[in-house]
Amino acid sequence: EPEVTQTPSHQVTQMGQEVILRCVPISNHLYFYWYRQILGQKVEFLVSFYNNEISEKSEIFDDQFSVERPDGSNFTLKIRSTKLEDSAMYFCASSVGTHQYFGPGTRLLVL
Amino acid sequence: QQQVKQSPQSLIVQKGGIPIINCAYENTAFDYFPWYQQFPGKGPALLIAIRPDVSEKKEGRFTISFNKSAKQFSLHIMDSQPGDSATYFCAATKDSSYKLIFGSGTRLLVRP
Numbered sequence: 131e132p133e134v135t136q137t138p139s140h141q142v143t144q145m146g147q148e149v150i151l152r153c154v155p156i157s158n159h160l161y162f163y164w165y166r167q168i169l170g171q172k173v174e175f176l177v178s179f180y181n182n183e184i185s186e187k188s189e190i191f192d193d194q195f196s197v198e199r200p201d202g203s204n205f206t207l208k209i210r211s212t213k214l215e216d217s218a219m220y221f222c223a224s225s226v227g228t229h230q231y232f233g234p235g236t237r238l239l240v241l
Numbered sequence: 242q243q244q245v246k247q248s249p250q251s252l253i254v255q256k257g258g259i260p261i262i263n264c265a266y267e268n269t270a271f272d273y274f275p276w277y278q279q280f281p282g283k284g285p286a287l288l289i290a291i292r293p294d295v296s297e298k299k300e301g302r303f304t305i306s307f308n309k310s311a312k313q314f315s316l317h318i319m320d321s322q323p324g325d326s327a328t329y330f331c332a333a334t335k336d337s338s339y340k341l342i343f344g345s346g347t348r349l350l351v352r353p
Contacts, residue, residue, distance in 0.1 A: 163341075171345075172343045173277075173285060173332075175341060175342070178338075186339075188340075228290075228336065230341060231287060232285045232286065234283055234284045235283070
């Protein structure tokens, strides 16, 4: 069964550093998303992406964040200057329509 | 208005019991309501979903009940098993958005 994959599984970085989280969505999917989950809390929407542009973003997704689909398979989330409060599990998801399929996540720790 | 409220926060049942998790929403524009199951260290996995034109949907041991007038929906797990022990999230969205609004989650423990 096709799956969303994410790399790396864990990332430790220093405050102020840039990180890039990578995702390979399911191949025939058209919509791509990033969500985050701070430890023990609910999953929060960050951004959705369709037809090579952002279709919707939350108030969390400020100028420090950007997304890109650099080729036909990868979908990336860049955090330009990480803050301590960016420490969370970041999930990529993809869909054809409303059914969203989530990847296993990247655990980001900002020190 | 964008919130989805979920209860209880945690739930313990014996094997074979029927845990029930409840969610409520306010935004009447929501038209798709999925439930996700999440095991520790893993991503949420789509379990079952419903649209407001039906009042109930069953898939295997999982049933969603939907009450449009009360703006509530619930997940029932029939004949629960220890392997069902996980965190369950309800969510809501509308076709024009696809942005999932998640509930706060329910940690379910099924004792053998």
